[in-house]
Amino acid sequence: MKRILFPTDGSMGCQKALDIAEDLANKFESELMIFHVFDYHVVTTEEEGKEMIKKTVEYFEKRGVNATSKVVKGYPAADILDEAEKGGYDLIIMCTHGMSAGKRFLLGSVTNKVLHHATVPMLIVR
DSSP states (O other): OOEEEEEOOOOGGGHHHHHHHHHHHHHHTOEEEEEEEEETTSOOOHHHHHHHHHHHHHHHHHTTOEEEEEEEEEOHHHHHHHHHHHTTOSEEEEESOOSOHHHHHHHOOHHHHHHHHOSSOEEEEO
8 A cells, every 4th residue: 555545624523534544654654645625615715725734744744654745626525536546546544524514414525425436445534
């Protein structure tokens, strides 16, 4: 397992996913791609997304993980699936708690959409 895709929206509820990604990346000496989609539906700035990703990469680098990052503007589920297919990843690690309950009901869970359409193995963390 050489490449792991770690999509994140920066939510604090995903600390377990960070820990698991760190453990797997270190165990298999994998490259970890921290991936953030600047969602057209969310009221945050692109700069906030880039800053969050920068902090996440620093978090992993301090723990000895080979981490890189990518920020794109678009639709999270579709762009995560696109990156997973084109990037040659061996695993996708995602958290189930990103959106608020209201947004999840109205828009559908990003993790759920990725799970049902991914061609790459997934590890979903609660």
